[in-house]
Amino acid sequence: MLSARSADYLETIYLLSLRNDTVGVSQVAAERDVTVPTTRSAIGRLRKDGYVRQERYGKILLTELGRSRAESVYRTHSVIFRFLHDVLGVDAETADTEACKMEHGLSERTRARLVEFLDEQSAPDGTSEAGGAAPASGQ
Amino acid sequence: MLSARSADYLETIYLLSLRNDTVGVSQVAAERDVTVPTTRSAIGRLRKDGYVRQERYGKILLTELGRSRAESVYRTHSVIFRFLHDVLGVDAETADTEACKMEHGLSERTRARLVEFLDEQSAPDGTSEAGGAAPASGQ
DNA sequence: TCACAAAGTAAGTCTGCTCTTACTTTAGCA
DNA sequence: TGCTAAAGTAAGAGCAGACTTACTTTGTGA
Structure with a gap:
């Protein structure tokens, strides 16, 4: 299950993806006012649960599940x-x-x-x- | 600051104190549907922050701060x-x-x-x- | 083309909140 | 009075979510 915090990160990624063509870790960190490593671990959890995809040193992409959530x-x-x-x-x-x-x-x-x-x-x-x-x- | 969880425990203790003359750890645990040790550590945090008092093997008492919160x-x-x-x-x-x-x-x-x-x-x-x-x- | 800044990653720490398992104290009753 | 059940405590583990410090990769412009 998605924790409230994880859902917050997901929502932030979603909103950023609406106004930018790509979304990076530091953008999300800036938006949520936390450090980049904190964001990274949050994204790690979202990835593990299938809400986002991200290649090494790459941009963050929402999966279908992630987008609908x-x-x-x-x-x-x-x-x-x-x-x-x-x-x-x-x-x-x-x-x-x-x-x-x-x-x-x-x-x-x-x-x-x-x-x-x-x-x-x-x-x-x-x-x-x-x-x-x-x-x-x-x- | 009081976390949301801690506030939940405080509220439970408060409500129990309205319908019982004393409140014990296991009562709170039962009410919140968690284990006794979990409740104990929650009460430890509330005590540290001055919201409740409890003597060893004793009952839980709300402080003035705890009650008003x-x-x-x-x-x-x-x-x-x-x-x-x-x-x-x-x-x-x-x-x-x-x-x-x-x-x-x-x-x-x-x-x-x-x-x-x-x-x-x-x-x-x-x-x-x-x-x-x-x-x-x-x- | 290559140096450097920006972005991303790794490792390690801390606190909150949950658990299990095992021990101690209290209190009621036979 | 002493046994036992109920209540409380201790120790230790695990995950989430925050941090810092230090490292690597990417990409841009002089």
């Missing part, structure tokens, strides 16, 4: 962010930080309920939209 | 539970489990916002206050 984590992150920011009025930076800490505690089922709730809030008259990932903010 | 954690837990269960309609068991995982990610400030939100939800017409029916949250 990362998308799921990020989707949950986005939904919690929406709730904290749009509904509770928490400032964007705080909402992002707290969404990051909470995103691993929410099941897919509860996330779906939260999406429904948010859609009702923004369209109380019955018209709803499908909720999806909208990558934009860092984490 | 535990109350804060539990308050957050309860608020998240209320949202998941009462607003989203998540079943009680799932809501409790997920509140447990998310409770460490929410700041006191955001928790206060969530309390306000829930109070508005239960009294949407604005007539809530004055009568004094509002559950006065500590902070």
Whole structure:
């Protein structure tokens, strides 16, 4: 199983891969504000579990499993962010930080309920939209 | 600083202390579904940081610091539970489990916002206050 | 083309949190 | 009063996730 920390690294790699063509160890380290060796061991665990691939001295690539897992984590992150920011009025930076800490505690089922709730809030008259990932903010 | 895990143990000790006059290591272990030695080392960390006191072969006692910290954690837990269960309609068991995982990610400030939100939800017409029916949250 | 900076790797340490196995103390009851 | 079961303690191991320090590889530009 993927630990919360490992999922954080995976999410970071995913977001970096959306705005860069390649992702390196030191990029991930910089983004997460940890050292390169720490990141390296995290990537080692992700590789062992089949979420990423990386050749010696090469770039980091998400596997299909890694990508879908990362998308799921990020989707949950986005939904919690929406709730904290749009509904509770928490400032964007705080909402992002707290969404990051909470995103691993929410099941897919509860996330779906939260999406429904948010859609009702923004369209109380019955018209709803499908909720999806909208990558934009860092984490 | 108190890790999320340590806070979980503290919360368990707090809740046990509400329904029993004394709290022992094995009670905590049973409640958290871990072994006694694991619990013992967790209590060792809490003791080192001044959250609990325990004499050799004695019962576990919360310090003032420990009690107030535990109350804060539990308050957050309860608020998240209320949202998941009462607003989203998540079943009680799932809501409790997920509140447990998310409770460490929410700041006191955001928790206060969530309390306000829930109070508005239960009294949407604005007539809530004055009568004094509002559950006065500590902070 | 080759020197050097940037990126990546290796080795070793520390803490937190989990376990098992084995020992000691406490407390209840026969 | 003494035995025994329950509770607590000790020692030792393993993994995750963080660090530092030191080494190797890659790639770029003078």
